[in-house]
Amino acid sequence: MTWVAWRQQRAQLMVAFALVALVAAVMVFVRIDVSSMPGDQGQLSDRYNQFLSYVPMVMLVLPVLLGMFAGAPVFAREIEQGTHIFGLTQSISRSRWWATKLAVAGLPIIIAMATLGIVNAWALGPLNFIMSGRMRTPLFESQGLVLGAYTAVAFAIGATAGLLVRNTLAAMAITLGGYTAMLVVVSNAARPAYADPTYSTGLLPTDVWRVESGYLDGAGKPVSIAPEKCGMETIAECLAGQGVRSEFAWFHAGERFWSFQAIEAGLFAALTAAVLALGAWAVHRRLR
Template identity: 55%
Template sequence: MIWVAWRQQRLQILLSLGIIAALAAVMTFVRFDAQSITDDQLVDDRYGMYVNYLRLVLLALPVLLGAVIGGPLFGREIEHGTHVFSLTQSIGRTRWWASKIVVAGLPVIAGMTLLGLLNSWASAPLRAVMFGGRLVTPTFEIEGLTLGAYTALAFALSATVGLMVRNTLAAMVITVMSYVPLLVLVGNALRPAYATPVTSTDGQTPAGAWVVSSSYVDAAGNPVAFSPAACTTTNIPECMRAQGVVRRVGFQPDDRFWSFQAIEAGLFLALVALVVGAGAWALHHRLRY
């Protein structure tokens, strides 16, 4: 069954791995070339556009690969009726389903995980020209462990929806429409609360810190209304001191990057387990010959 699953999905798998390998080669070249440049302005001139395009590609790649590989996995077979032949052989439903999931999904998920780790290493010489720190969107989403976790969820969701709705195109569309809002929700609502933010009342934050909250308070720590536009001087800090106002900032320091990566990857893998469980249920209760 493993050989059959490979024969059915080898084109999508090989194309996906080819894209991943090509990106890895570009990242490696950029790493060594940028490392040899000592002038930040020259690095920005040479690789500023590269950083922007790389972000767009790596943000879209997990859901595109997941949808393209997962959508046809069961949806196409059910549409064409070829699943009947597979399920009437000596292999059982569970083995047929699990073999296709593992053969089609595991290589691409592993490749995307390695690509995310490689990008964390390759982007180090480009930090000076990248907006914000590593915890800030979209840098966080395209480095480390999360790239593989996002791909795993997109693949599992697309494969499961294809099994349920029995239509390849519908599975791919539903996957994209579900994945994008989820990524936005996690990045804006959940990620800032992975750990208690560090508070600063002097307006200073460490390099690479992610500011998650900002407010004005008085000496007792009570929130106050303050508008820089109401100051009669252009020296805003002096205006704040005259009114007894300080700016309280909550931030996540850059050294929490890998712990946040592990938390978010674990969260998405938990969602993958739920989606795969739903697929196992549909396999035995919804799929008919």
């Protein structure tokens, strides 16, 4: 069964490995190049500012692409072609047929993407200052443990959607929508609550992630401002004229990066398990 699953998925796996290896090679080159300019932040910013605007887009798209083109066809294509009947009539259980295909098609890709996330964290370490720290979106999603977790949930959505709708194109569309929705909800609603934010009214390091900020009056109470009332005076004079005496912020420090990465990876692992549980139900209850 394992050999059959490998023969069926080897083309997608080879393409996925080549794509991940290409991105990893670029990131290794970047780290080597950065290491040749130690401490020269001005030169690093000039050379890699535009590069860092593209890296997050690639890293956010890779998991969903792998989910769409490697996960969605795993079952949907077999059902469309009717070849699943042969597998289900052999001397193996439905659970083994389902689990083997998932393991052969999904685990190598997830491991490769998790490795790429670690490589990215190593390569981008000296460049995080350009985008004011790696706690903020989209640098947070571009490196570390979460890349493998994102790929796992995207693959699970694609494979399970294929079992439910039995159509490859429809499964791809569901993968794109489901992955995007999960990522947006988690990054905006869940991630700020992974830990209690720190409160400060003073200057903050550049690598912190502000989750809330505002202005205070002389009594230390929050005060709203109207930027449209500012004329030719400086920003400081405009704020002072509207009663502003200081700023406040709730933030997460850059030192929380790896703990937040672990929490989010665990959260997406739980979401993956829930999606796969739905797939296990579909194999036994809906697949004929």
